[in-house]
Amino acid sequence: MKVRLGFTLAALGLAASTALAQGPEPYRIGVVTFLSGAAAGPFGVPARYGAEVTAEALNAGTVPAPYQTKGIGGRPIELIFIDEAGGTTKQVSEYRNLVQRQKVDAVIGYISSGDCLAVAPVAEELQKLTILFDCGTPRIFEDGNYKYVFRTGPTGTVDSVAAALYVTGTMPEATKIAGINQNYAWGHDSWNDFEAAMKRLKPDVQVVTSQMPKFLAGQYGAEISALIASGADVVHSSFWGGDMEAFVLQAAPRGLFQRSKVVLTTGETGLHKLGTQIPEGTIIGARGPFGPFAPDTELNRWLVRAYSERHKEPPTYPAYKMSQALLGLKAAYEKAQAANGGQAPSQDQVIEAFEHLEYEGPGGTVRMALGNGHQAVMETAYGEVKHENGKAVVVNVRRYTAEQVNPPDGMQSAAWIKNDLKPVQ
DSSP states (O other): OHHHHHHHHHHHHHHHHHHHHHOSOOEEEEEEEOOSSTTIIIIIHHHHHHHHHHHHHHHHTOSOTTSOSSTBTTBOEEEEEEEOTTOHHHHHHHHHHHHHTSOOSEEEEOOSHHHHHHHHHHHHHHTOOEEEOSOOOTHHHHSOOOSSEEEOSOOHHHHHHHHHHHHHHHOTTOOEEEEEOOSSHHHHHHHHHHHHHHHHHOTTOEEEEEEOOOTTOOOOHHHHHHHHHHTOSEEEEOOOHHHHHHHHHHHTTTTHHHHSEEEETTGGGGHHHHGGGSOTTOEEEOSSSOGGGSOSOHHHHHHHHHHHHHHSSOOOHHHHHHHHHHHHHHHHHHHHHHHTTTSOOOHHHHHHHHTTOEEEETTEEEEEEETTTTEEEOOEEEEEEEEETTEEEEEEEEEEOHHHHSOOTTSOHHHHHHHTOOOOO
């Protein structure tokens, strides 16, 4: 008996020392972004790079204050990447696998608004903390009420309203508008909000054509012809990723950008890749204060430096938004941990801490102010492309506060735009 007891104690001692040497259990995050297909190169892969750069720096404790402590609550971050390509049915299946089989602690992901709309109810069903880092449709929290779902980036309403404010503020004579947007939730929501905002700000505006090609169609010859024939003063497009790049490359040689002022609400992702192929005068946004619109802060300088050193080009807004989601999760977890006496918090405690959280990201202040504290608001900005030294840069930047481009909590975006949106003096 004594021998057996001694052996058991020795074994327990070895196990304890091994566990101590291994350190705390990793915090496992499923990360979903486009890793293949037309959206991967300009959008999904930069988002992955943003996740990797941020997670590695957090694990090393090299992110500037207030994120200088290692990992998330002292737990090293482990990322599990999933390709968002394949459609909503596939994404729901992949989400279930992440939660039920791979046992992740949280999920961060989703670029497509369709995927967000499909996954959000499943997150509630499986009761797993899920952070939407990008998808823009405002319907997530305006049409639904979620406990387990958060979005740490602005909605598409912000993009469309700010675009209308920029156009009416810089082109008061413009009366004819047109659009080319993808034929799914994101495209329809973006155009509807832009059209409504323009009519609210300038009641004499006339819509001359609205083109809605298939998502990821790739070829837009017929639509470009219709836009040219329409004689529009302004052409609005919420195309993103490969669709946005293809549109620019096909429309610019045909003179559309010379005939009309083109607004690319996601155009920032093409600045470095397309460069001077984006015609001068094109109005571009970055879905928030990211990239060339980001504030001059230590967090922004850190992300630009760390990302550029690794990938030999500056981060675009998908990388900013992914980094922002990870930092928001860390902030919420550690706020809950502090309230729990320094002990690891439960998921419900993290959720409670996340609601109405205000924190700093590389793009500036993030306030979880809408959707009962589950939807972020930020300032945003637009500018125009100018060619300098063989590169495309952004000039004539105008900024809009979160209050100028977001409805109050509990109010539908469409109703706010139609009745309460105000011009910026």
